[in-house]
Structures are given as structure tokens and as C-alpha cells.
Amino acid sequence: MHLQSSLAATRTILRDDFKGRSALTDQASGSSADHLGVAGVRMTWRRNEEIFGEGEPATCVYRVLKGVVRTYRILADGRRQIAEFFLPGEVFGLHARAVHQASAEAVTDCEVVAVRRGQLSERAMTDGATAHKLLALTLHQLLRSEEHMLILGRKTASERLAWFLMDMAERIPAPNRVELPMSRQDIADYLGLTIETVSRTMTQLQDDGVIELPTRRQVVLRERQTLMDLAA
Amino acid sequence: MHLQSSLAATRTILRDDFKGRSALTDQASGSSADHLGVAGVRMTWRRNEEIFGEGEPATCVYRVLKGVVRTYRILADGRRQIAEFFLPGEVFGLHARAVHQASAEAVTDCEVVAVRRGQLSERAMTDGATAHKLLALTLHQLLRSEEHMLILGRKTASERLAWFLMDMAERIPAPNRVELPMSRQDIADYLGLTIETVSRTMTQLQDDGVIELPTRRQVVLRERQTLMDLAA
């Protein structure tokens, strides 16, 4: 494995570029109740802006209202592994330590509710239901990451992609059509592949009649069963 | 990727073989308090016996007293991904659903405390500290699995192995020497490699003077810094 220096450089530039122009626009509309029963603050980010970075103090837990968020870890030479994409309704930023163990960025322009960790854990201490919900959320994330490990460790490129498409299809309710909110590079870094392999495999699936790609960001699921079988 | 049929067969035989002879010996010594504040039952398993299987109802949460446990997911054709090894003191069996999402087996003969999920969640509902501890355990597991994803998705064989050795060295307190409780196959399935690659990479590290292998199961860390750098 060689240094992906150019990529790394590009990414660094991108991040630094955005980091300055604090785009987290606290909407004056102010606080709205989070589903965890704690008042939260609504915030917005624009595409590719950093929400929090690895190593920063973890002050909040977030719920996506609109848009998509990615969390990831990155190596010194730029190799990146996206741990998860968070879609509307999903919760991210739950970390074991007082410091974030991963970075989070907006995949698309997005709107998020942030809840202070302190308030949350305070409430959880006294309210069993909140504690239970927090645990359930974390366990759900753990379930997903165990499946993700199986995919990263043991599946082929086409199996990975098929699983990804089926997973997205499940999470975004739309019959036999998936609107991908993220780039090919994001998909590659989520599935442990390169952008070229993702592209080629997409093309292959299309040539095989399994999917159709009317647009780069749209996928029509033509043979769901084939995808299911591939996704195993 | 071809079917690893022979391997799969071997594993299936192994599992079925052991499954019958119910070896979970409830020790009459009976219940001893778990650290989660709930009375648990002490149980023992022998090497390679199944503790629970994917799809079985998840009745208990476990803490290892002695020995080592592996949890894993397996594909129809035998490809296996070990999610985690659990060493003495560590807790496993925490799952989001009422059904186990992974299988667990004894890596070595081992002794475990089992706590009923019902009792645990009951206590968690009323006792904030217990709920907090449960959450902390789960978050810790999530932290580890995010790192594991980075390793599986983006690291080379020698980086994976170096990380594994450093991680084991940290978890088993013993200066510059690691006693590996698991086989090469287990290591391979944990790191998303084949047994041959694990073996070759070990040999390479030894030839480079980074480690020493007095026994198959023993590793002497000769150049800790080199390993650290590799593990990144």
C-alpha cells in the first residue's frame, strides 16, 4: 500500500478550507425537543463541512433532521474508513470517551439537532426510559458495525456493493429506486474499496441487468433477488 | 472469492460435534455477584464449544472470569469474521435484539458469569449507575469496532498484525511478551486475512527482528516502536 498523498492532500485542503468559515448557523428558531426528551439546538451544515473532528472534546450528541452525515477515521497518509452514514432520524456522536473517537462531516447540506451530553446523561441517570433508549441506539449501532466488519473483512467487491445498495434501499423508503446522497469516493471509503472498483462494479451490475443507472446518483433495483443473494 | 467448502465443512462438523454434548457445566457453587450488581451464574465451557449461536434467543449477558471467548459472524460458504476476542474481565453478549446477532465460542477452556438480560434491564431501569455502566460497556465495544473497521477496510497485512500484537500486549499485562490464546486461523479471521498470510507475516516480522517466536503461541516484542509505527 502506497501513500495516497495526493488524495490526502486534497482532503486536508478541503477540510481546512471549510473549517474556517464557521457555517454552523444556529438557527434563531432555537431549541426544539429531541426525541431523547432533552431540549436540543437546531443547527445546519453545508456539504462537506466538518461537524466535529477526531480528538475534539465530545460535547454533544446529534440527531439528523435533514440531509446525511458521515463519520469516519483517517490514517496519516489519507486512507479513510467511513464508519457510518447517518440518514434523517438517526443519531450520531455517541462516544465512549469525553473526546470524539471519529470525525463527522456533512455529506449533503443538512440540519441537525444537538443535545448536550451533560444534560443527556443527567436525564439518563434519573429516567430509566431515556437510559434504555440510549442503550438501544448504541446497541443498534454496534449491530450494524458487526455486520460492517463482516463485509470489510470477508466480502468481495460485488457483494459489498450489493449489500450497500440493499441497505440504502431499506433505509430510504422508495420502491426499487435508490437516490444515493453520497459520492463514489464516499461509497468506496465506506466499503473498503477504491473509487475505480466501485465504479467498475456498478457498471458490471448494470451490464448484468441487475441494476440501472439513469443518473450517477440514482440506482434502479431491477433484480432485487439477485442483489439479495449477492448481499448474502 | 471461491467457496471455502472444506473449511466450512470442518467448522460445521466441529460445531455440530460439540453442540450435542451439553458441556455447559453449571457449577453447583452457584451464583456469585456480577460486577453489574446482579446475581449471576457461573458456568464453564471447554475449548471450541459454542456458548451461543446466531439466531438463538439472547437470554443472558456474560462476563469472562477465566479463558478467552470469540464472537463472530459466518457466511453460508464458511467465510468467518471474528468480531472480538473477550479476555478475563470483559463482557460479551450485549445485543440489540432479543435474538443473538452473532455466535460465541470458547477459544480456550473458560469460566464465565452469566446474568439474565431481564434482571439486568430491570435493574438498569431503576438504577442509573447500572444503566450507565451498561452504556459505557457498549460504547467501549463500539469504539473498538470502529477501529476494527478501519483495520479491516484500509490496512495492510503487516499493519493489521502489528496492531493485533500491540492490542493484545496492552490487554494482557506482561512486559514485552504476548501469550496468544488463539490459533492462527482465529487471528486470520479476526484480521480479515488468511492463515497463510498471518503465518508469512509473522515470519517476516521475525526475520526483520521486530518480534521473536519462541513458541507458536508466544511472541516476544523486540522492537515495540516499529510495531507501534506499523500499527499506526
Place this chain on the structure above:
DNA sequence: CCGCGCATTTGACTCGGATCAAGGCGCGCG
């Protein structure tokens, strides 16, 4: 102490996906 079985190592070769390198083209902007 010897022989046997099995985990592990080693060797030769293959191959899936990575890398390196051009194009193509959709989308936004003027």
C-alpha cells in the same frame, strides 16, 4: 522415547482489486 496427527509454515502460482493514466460527461455558471 517414539510415532502420529494436526496446526503451522513454506513454496509456487493465480487473481481480484489497486494503481496509474486517460478520456467522457453531467451540471452549474456565465
Place this chain on the structure above:
DNA sequence: CGCGCGCCTTGATCCGAGTCAAATGCGCGG
């Protein structure tokens, strides 16, 4: 409506790890 910039696709080649096969040797039982 045309132009240009990035994203994406496609092509050629390479290489790290997988596969297949065989030898080694450790640990255990007799």
C-alpha cells in the same frame, strides 16, 4: 446555450494477498 470544472468511467498494468499444494515440526499419547 455553451463552456469548463470535477466527478466519474474506462483502460492497461501491477502487486499484495489468496489459493492450492506439500513439507515441517510441535505436542501429545502410547
